[in-house]
Amino acid sequence: MASNNKNVIIIVLPSIVAILLYYTIRIHQLQYEQQTSIKMIIDSLDRRPNVDDNVDQTHRPLAWIYGENMQVGYLHHVIDLFQKVGFRVWTRREPPPIDRYGDWHVLWAHEYPFTASYNLPELKPFQKVNHFPGSGFITNKVNLATSDLKHIPKAFTLPREKDVFVNYTRENPDKLWVQKDNSHRGIRVLSIDKLDLDKKGTFVQEFIQNPLLIDGKKFDIGLYVTITSLNPLRVYIYDNEALLRFCARPYTSSAGSFNASDIDSYVVGDQYTPIWQIPSLASYYTDLNMNMKASLNAYIRLELDRDPQPIWTAIEESIKTIFYVKEEEMLRLANVYQNMRNFFELVRFDFTIDNDLNVYLMEANMSPNLASAKYPPNRFIYEQVIYSCMSLVGITRIPATYGTWSNKPAQLWNMYVHDKDLAILPDICSDNQCDPQNSTSCHHEHCDVCYHCLSDDIRIILKDAYMEQMSRYHNRRLIPSTSKESPIAMLGPNTYIQDKWFIGKCLSHDQWCN
Secondary structure, eight states, rough: OHHHHHHHHHHHHHHHHHHHHHHHHHHHHHHHHHHHHHHHHHHHHTTSOOTTTOOTTTTSSSEEEEEETTTGTTHHHHHHHHHHHTTTTEEEESOOHHHHHOOOEEESSSOOOOTTTTOOOHHHHHOOESSOOTTTHHHHHHHHHOOOOOOSSOEETTTHHHHHHHHHHHHHTTTEEEEEEEEOOOOOOGGOOOOTTOOOTTTEEEOSSOOOOOOOEEEEEEEEEEEETTTTEEEEOOSOOOOEESSSOSSBBSOOBBBOOGGTTOOOTTTOGGGGGOHHHHHHIIISOOOOOHHHHHHHHHHOOOSSSHHHHHHHHHHHHHHHHHHHHHHHHHHHOOGGGBOOOEEEEEEEEEETTOOOEEEESSSSSOOOSSSGGGGHHHHHHHHHHHHHTTTHHHHHHHHOGSOOOHHHTTTTTGGHHHGGOOOTTTTTTOOTTTGGGGGGGTTTTTTOOHHHHHHHHHEEEHHHHHOOOOEEEESSSSOOOOOOOGOOOHHHHHHHHHHHHHHHHHGGOO
């Protein structure tokens, strides 16, 4: 009998152990799932787009972030980064009520905010807005395309230049054309007889017929540019990366011919082909873990046996020329505001290149797409572009100073920039002709940039420029340039002094040269 009981125990015991083990594991799984659920709830609360009405967070600066249909998530990375650097976030069209939340510090508006419908309140000295009044002179597609500048395909405004265009096509019958408007929708290569030359608000632009193809697909190159000042002009380019987007379909058919009716073969649409699906570039981008810009450079050097640097040089020259030409028009609108130091602007310039590596500017995008929902690997570039912009314009410093440095006691901003950081050209400024005791010395062209000759306004401008240089992260300064003189005819007094100051800083240290 005892033997039988022993046999039963031997048979049943493993089952009991297995059941106990199962329930032990299941209990741990349930605990883990519960903890994970709690963490997800907490994380979601931390990421809530609006300020918490029940918690006193007035010690944190406030970012007002707004765009239409934000629920689709196209400003997710913007919101996320503002929260990560210490901001509360408000995401409604109307300004946050000051009696409950205090003043907002940064407005990041997806739409152009200088309209009656937006009702932008009077700005205080410490508030920042992510657009410049008048930036449409650069980002307006009709205005830009018809500016007749180098690197922009020839274009004609309709219907005003209809007759001029018709005469031009007679002299150049082999050229192809596309008709566009500011919405940039419905672009299609059409024959001359199918163009609507009487349609208002449109323009026709030459179609580049010999684009550089990689694995049979046409592509564009997006470069991110930040404007930090208009008077004097300061412009920076995000130099670490470029956004490459390929058409959804091959440029030519299986028979090797171009089909104008296949729009997806020559227009980069929302459903474009990402770089990691282009075999000739995936070996660099995926296998070697290079970024898009480096992958394109490697392909051009190794596969085409060409030098890619002229492409980037031409792109930068094109961008600089546009700002020099459009600055006066932008200033005319921006001057209605007392303090232009309130504004900055992030723009994406889209270029294409042909088989000879010539560069063509296609458009400049106000409030460029910074969402990675469709293409998650692009999160890397968007987050770094946003953070680099925020660092450059001083947003990342706001949580530490709770306002911009110029409105605070010197003790709070001396750690960033001191008056002594502005002094340059010791050999010249110590010369007798620049003697600080001589009231007329500052009229001399060699002395006007010496520290004792700088006005209070110029010192603020140069301190802004100094802090941008120290905080630029992946941005590189395009304007002003120390490598080539700016167009003298376009230099105002502030720009003249600023450019000379940058040259003086360059002479003292290479990091200021460009």
